[in-house]
Amino acid sequence: MxxxxxxxxxxxxxxxxxxxxxxxxxxxxxxxxxxxxxxxxxxxxxxxxxxxxxxxxxxxxxxxxxxxxxxxxxxxxxxxxxxxxxxxxxxxxxxxxxxxxxxxxxxxxxxxxxxxxxxxxxxxxxxxxxxxxxxxxxxxxxxxxxxxxIEPFTIACGVIDKARLRLGHSVLILGAGSIGQMLVQLARLNGASLVAASARTPSKRELALNLGANAVIDPLNEDIFARSHELAGPGFDVVLEASGSLECAQQALDLVAPGGTVILMSYYPPDQPIAIDLFKQVVVREITLSGLQLSQNNWPRALRMFSRVDxxxxxxxxxxxxxxxxxxxxxxxxxxxxxxxxxxxxx
Ligand SMILES: [Zn+2]
Ligand SMILES: [Zn+2]
The missing domain is CATH 3.90.180.10 (Medium-chain alcohol dehydrogenases, catalytic domain)
Incomplete structure (x- = not known):
């Protein structure tokens, strides 16, 4: 074969x-x-x-x-x-x-x-x-x-679980690749009041809007912090980093609102750690930072949800x-x- x-x-x-x-x-x-x-x-x-x-x-x-x-x-x-x-x-x-x-x-x-x-x-x-x-x-x-x-969809479902998304939350998705586009749809299904997606490629921003995003950000031509402030005031309740860019992972920590949650799910370049101001982000701003690589525990639920996304x-x-x-x-x-x-x- x-x-x-x-x-x-x-x-x-x-x-x-x-x-x-x-x-x-x-x-x-x-x-x-x-x-x-x-x-x-x-x-x-x-x-x-x-x-x-x-x-x-x-x-x-x-x-x-x-x-x-x-x-x-x-x-x-x-x-x-x-x-x-x-x-x-x-x-x-x-x-x-x-x-x-x-x-x-x-x-x-x-x-x-x-x-x-x-x-x-x-x-x-x-x-x-x-x-x-x-x-x-x-x-x-x-x-x-x-x-x-379906396998990448189980990851998207695991991300939503980890994000502890609640009714009315504002969600920012950094990167609108295939998992990012699944997250746009799942965030809407989970009752987010605002779903914003940031992507460099115009067709990905357009697709995110078609799949339910309320707003899109062009990080190459817009100031992502100014746009986020305009959309979500003190920051987003949930920021999902799906781009794989270390710069975006770093930005996610400043784009999330105090008390909010940041979830990472990408494979970042090896041996390039990023600096986190733990006192500012974790102690003062009480940010929850987590991630996931695999999501085997939710396959049955993911299969039941699969027909709800396009x-x-x-x-x-x-x-x-x-x-x-x-x-x-x-x-x-x-x-x-x-x-x-x-x-x-x-x-
Ligand atoms: Zn994969
Ligand atoms: Zn075992």
């Missing part, structure tokens, strides 16, 4: 970017009663995937397979998987992390900190084998193409699997929303 591999990682000394290639590799097989072989339909590129190319955030040795946002159709399932309701022909998506289910973290709804977790991020391929415990059926009415965006306008382009290197080049160039590989298009 064909699969996307990172065959060279970023070389910090020379500045040579990493490289992805589509390789011919062995098709994975069902070996265990809990195994499920999924014929991948669509696999999306995540913002985090860009870090294989442009920096050394992930310390993996090439070559390694990539991809963790997918949808597909079950081709074969072991006996236990079938007993758990997963049968050939079922349309599924899944959580690429496999938690043990038994450690203290797993048993206290903190599966993201499982002490024995393993991950299978190799969904940018024709096939993947996962355990039944990692899989979820696509919700009714969800197409396979939309289904590839993810179709978030899909910028669908490429044949073979064109993954071009998709990665476009990901690095930025400005697009979700880039998706059609893993059944292997001609």
């Amino acid at each position: 064909k699969a996307v591999y990172v065959t060279r990682t970023f070389d910090g000394a020379s500045g040579t970017p990493g490289k992805v290639e589509v390789l011919e590799v062995a098709k994975p097989a069902v070996r265990d009663d809990d195994d499920v072989l999924v014929h991948i339909a669509y696999s999306a590129l995540c913002g985090s995937d860009a870090h294989y190319i442009k920096d050394n955030l992930f310390p993996f040795e090439p070559p390694f397979a990539v991809g963790h946002e997918f949808s597909g159709v079950i081709e074969e399932a072991g006996a236990h998987a079938v007993a758990r309701g997963f049968a050939p022909g079922d349309e599924v998506t899944g959580n690429f992390v496999l938690e043990c289910g038994f450690c203290d973290m797993c048993r206290t709804e903190k599966r993201q900190f499982c002490e024995h977790a393993t991950a299978n991020g190799s969904a940018q391929a024709e096939y993947i084998v996962l355990k039944a415990a990692q899989l979820y059926h696509l919700p009714p009415g969800t197409s396979l193409l939309e289904g590839a965006l 993810v179709r306008p978030l899909i910028s382009k669908v490429y044949p699997l073979q064109e993954a290197p071009q998709a990665y080049a476009d990901l690095i160039a930025g400005r697009s929303l979700k880039l998706v590989l059609d893993c059944r298009d292997v001609s």
Whole structure:
């Protein structure tokens, strides 16, 4: 089968970017009663995937397979998987992390900190084998193409949980990429009185307005602090930093109102810590600062909410699997929303 591999990682000394290639590799097989072989339909590129190319955030040795946002159709399932309701022909998506289910973290709804977790991020391929415990059926009415965006949607849902959004809160979303656009919609659904989104790209600002933002900010041509003051007086109750820019992460702390909450969810460039005035921000202004990387605990709720948001306008382009290197080049160039590989298009 064909699969996307990172065959060279970023070389910090020379500045040579990493490289992805589509390789011919062995098709994975069902070996265990809990195994499920999924014929991948669509696999999306995540913002985090860009870090294989442009920096050394992930310390993996090439070559390694990539991809963790997918949808597909079950081709074969072991006996236990079938007993758990997963049968050939079922349309599924899944959580690429496999938690043990038994450690203290797993048993206290903190599966993201499982002490024995393993991950299978190799969904940018024709096939993947996962355990039944990692899989979820696509919700009714969800197409396979939309289904590839459920994993990032679980992150957006986790962000809203963490933000402790309450009726009437004002929300600022920094960065209007695919997760930012999901957050615009979820903030509205959660009763925010004001949802503002900041984005450099005009089409992203326009889409945010179409998806329910009350106001948008162009950070290149407007003073974001002046605009925020105009919109939300002393600051926003909740600021969600979804741009991945360290400058925005820093600004978030000054754009939030006293007593407000800042949530970070991006992969920032490694080894570039930012300075926080703890006395001013935490002691005097009582800001809550938190973040999240994974959000496995809320998959069932996220699946129930998925039909309440529109993810179709978030899909910028669908490429044949073979064109993954071009998709990665476009990901690095930025400005697009979700880039998706059609893993059944292997001609
Ligand atoms: Zn992702
Ligand atoms: Zn565990």
